[in-house]
Amino acid sequence: MSEWQLLQRRVDVAAPPSQGRMKRTKGRVRSTALVALLLLSLPLAFLAALLIRTYTFEPAAGRQPPTRGAALAANFTPADRKQMLGALQGAVRIPTVSRSPTDFNVSALQQFGRYLPKVFPTVFSSSFVHHEIIANYSHLFTIFGSNSTLAPYILTAHLDVVPAIKEEWEVPPFSAEVRDGYLYGRGTLDDKLSAMGILQGLELLLKRGYKPRRSFYIGFGHDEEIGGNNGARNIASVLKSRGVEIAFLLDEGSSIFDGIIPGLGKQVAMIATSEKSSATIGLSVTALSGHASIPPKETSIGILAAAVSKLERNPMPRMFGQGPERGLFEHLTPQLPFPMNVVMANLWLFAPLVSRMMEKKPSTNSLVRTTTAVTEFHAGIKSNVIASSAKATVNFRLHPAHKLEELLQQIRQIISDERVKIKVLKSSPPIPMSSYEDDAFGYQVIKETIGNIFPEVIVTPGLCTASTDTRHYQNLTSELYRFVPMILKEEDIFRLHGVNERISVRNYEDVVRFYFRFIQNSDCQCSTRL
Incomplete structure (x- = not known):
């Protein structure tokens, strides 16, 4: 066999394996292309799923309540409006200040009790209304309805206010001065507008001959700003002792927010279905005292100041989405523009992103x-004496998913200094979340009434970030709601317990309209559960 033939044979023999390798190579190429296609399609499919959920998303209890025509329209005459404003001004001028359980203005509370019958004579003379004083300074009104088969409800508010430093205000805090369409004064937002608005609405209804069908109660506590342990607690105890069963409660604690929710151009009426609990924590340090000319390396004040600074520089962990605030943003989803609607409809994925965005503003x-919040700091007796002790008070408002035991452990870890003694001075237990489903009577009546008076406003459930008197009524009902239809912009948030507290005259008229309509809407014999 020639060399050429041998070479040809070698080529022929080698040919089949080469073809096999080519086939295997082609197979690997096809497999790689298929994997790449799958990898590319997964994000697209994921994005499609997000968009489908966004544009088909419907929050729970999203049905609009039925709109009924009111028996009496909330149209007020100039004389009505003048009387309404004058009544609120008179209430603001009475300085019902509460500083502590042992320091509150008794004479002002007594004066307020004498003031109410003067401005609401029809309420106090009506055969449908029974008024009584509870715990010396609080007020309980029983309004008798004609249909005893309808479960009653209760409207609550409080009469006391926090102190105000006159020099910090543009106008005297108890002058009730009207300036540029706003009524200034302590209590115009928290919470005399609610108390006066409720009675004003009832006064106008009774003057127009309205006869309530559903019985209800009005409870005004006198010490909410210092815990409500005498006012609201005793009102609730009296009702409980009489065997009263309440369908729902409406108190202060939330409002209509204007420009506060990021990415939303509309006003939002948030009905708070729960509230934060609170814990007041005392921090104390004891160290050697002495002459200021021979200071130690660290003083009691320095040690405590460092601990307080650590708490302020290390906020508690984000817990967004684990409480009733989730319902708030789910309800807002259909109103938000792209891509915010995608984010809010898919909080299971984007909750960390949303919480980081929200933590940038104190209001959210x-x-x-x-x-x-560090609220008190006490130390020192003289400028040239090193203080032997220092004390601070820190107020925590707990997210509903945060337990007190966890909070205390985190405080110890953040401070990380055994010289700082930590003590729970006061705490309140968490409040269960009330229902906002389509069959929740109280929630739906509130929602309907908001729609009657503020038709352009979005209504959502939400969380009250402060503490209210509602916690004292838990033995009467599980349906506790917090809402007053005052309109708050970002700047107004800091007027609550701050300087230059005010409400627009027009907004107060709408507050009265709200309660005027609310009492009528509550008279319905609805299919929603009671």
Whole structure:
């Protein structure tokens, strides 16, 4: 066999394996292309799923309540409006200040009790209304309806206010001065507008001959700002002792927010279905005292100041999405523009992103986590004496998912100094979330009435970031709601317990309209559960 033939044979023999390798190579190429296609299609499919959920998303209890025509329209005459404003001004001028359980203005509370019959004579003379004083300074009104088969409800508010430093205000805090369409004064937002609005609405209804069908109660506590342990607690105890069963409660605690929710151009009426609990924590340090000319390396004040600084620089962990605030943003989803609607419809994925965005503003940061506020610091007796002790008070408002035991452990870890003694001075237990489903009578009546008076406003459930008197009524009903239809912009948030507290005259008229309509809407014999 020639060399050429041998070479040809070798080529022929080698040919089949080469073809096999080519086939295997082609197979691997096809497999790689298929994997790449799958990898590329997965994000697209994921994005499609997000978009489908966004544009088909419907929050729970999203049905609009039925709109009924009111028996009496909330149209007020100039004389009505003048009387309404004058009544609120008179209430604001009475300085019902509460500083502590042992320091509150008794004479002002007594004066307020004498003031109410003067401005609401029809309420106090009506055969449908029974009024009584509870715990010396609080007020309980029983309004008798004609249909005893309808479960009653209760409207609550409080009469006391926090102190105000006159020098810090543009106008005297108890002058009730009207300036540029706003009524200034302590209590115009928290919470005399609610108390006066409720009675004003009832006064106008009774003057127009309205006869309530559903019985209801009005309870005004006198010490909410210092815990409500005498006012609201005793009102609730009296009702409980009489065997009263309540369908729902409506108190202060939330409002209509204007420009506060990021990415939303509309006003939002948030009905708070729960509230934050609170814990007041005392921090104390004891160290050697002495002459200021021979100071130690660290003083009691320095040690405590460092601990307080650590707490302020290390906020509590974000817990957004683990409480009733989730319902708030789910309800807002259909109103938000792209891509915010995609984010809010898919909080299971984007909750961390949303919480980081919200924590940038104090008004929304409080929805994200347990907040930390250093409220008191006491130390020192003289400028040239080193203080032997220092004390501070820190107020925490707990997110509903945050337990007190967890909070205390985190405080110890953050401070990380055994010289700082930590003590729970006061705490309140968490409040269960009330229903906002389509068959929740109280929630739906509130929602309907908001729609009657503020038709352009979005209504959502939400979380009250402060504490209210509602916790004292838990033995009467599980349906506890917090809402007053005052309109708050970002700047107004800081007027609550701050300086230059005010409400627009027009907004107060709408507050009265709200209660005027609410009492009528509550008279319905609805199919929703009671």
